[in-house]
Amino acid sequence: MALVGTTASGKSALAHQLALESDGAIEILSVDSMTVYRGMDIGTAKATTDQRTQVNYHLLDLIEPSQEFTVSQFQYEARQAQELVWALGGCVLYVGGTGLYGRAVIDDLDIPGQFHEVRAELEARGDDVGRMYEELSRLDPVAASRMEPSNSRRVLRALEVTLGSGRPFSSYGAGLRHYGDPRVIQIGLNCSFDVLDVRIARRFEAWMEEGLLEEVALLRERGMSRTARQAVGYRELLRHIEEGVELEKCVEDAITQSRRLARRQRSWFQRDPRVEWFEDPSDAAKRLGEVLSSPDGFVRN
Secondary structure, X not given: OEEEOOOOOOHHHHHHHHHHHOOOOEEEEEOOOOOOEOOOOHHHOOOOHHHHHHOOEEOOOOEOOOOOOOHHHHHHHHHHHHHHHHHOOOEEEEEEOOHHHHHHHHOOOOOOOOOHHHHHHHHHHOOOHHHHHHHHHHHOHHHHHOOOOOOHXXXXXXXXXXXXXXXXXXXXXXXXXXXOOOOOOEEEEOOOHHHHHHHHHHHHHHHHHHOHHHHHHHXXXXXXXXXXXXXXXXXXXXXXXXXXXXXXXXXXHHHHHHHHHHHHHHHHHHOOOOEEEEOOHHHHHHHHHHHHOOHHHOOOO
């Protein structure tokens, strides 16, 4: 089963309480693109050391912040974690707001790998997007028909995969716009944006008092990958550290970007017709309890 929602919606607290009350039956798989990084703790709202002594958490602190991490790597790690939980007789509760990572696991997406040498060769050729699109149209007309000819990022990625894997990019499943039969019951925790906006501001201010700026400075010294540097909150504070932008301005920007993130997350999850939405956390908890007591919360292979 899965508990989804925007940042600051309260899903993490609800999931922890449910797992705590299950007396070890529920184990949490964190579906978050940034909690995989060691040391990125405060600004990702990562489960604390104390919380992790109370409940079993998985998929946290997988790599160093200096490393890049892909959705296919996450999918692999999630599969390993869920198999371990099931082997020990536990129940997996996926919790998080990174929609793509969730889809990769819940829908078992067929994700093409990264072909760095092929991509480097394509970029070195210096072809404009029109010429690349023509090549893609010859090699994989189905993929070409699904994207705008001017979308250089998507065209380049499709060519990279088609040439690197030896199979058409379009052969990798129906894509993110297709929602198949549910393999996992997904419960969505809803919250009005008026409430979320206040929570986000208060939470970020609390993080600053807890030492978020110091955390970011330490991570920068250790080295941060391009992906890690783009984390909301960290990206804005890095501007203060590296460029001397006024701290108050960076905090304001971080809060604004967090609010925008919440809206993007809500839009992502609401496109999925399989998510069951609840305004009241107690109603969501009740539904999750019902799922836990039935076979429907488990992945259907």
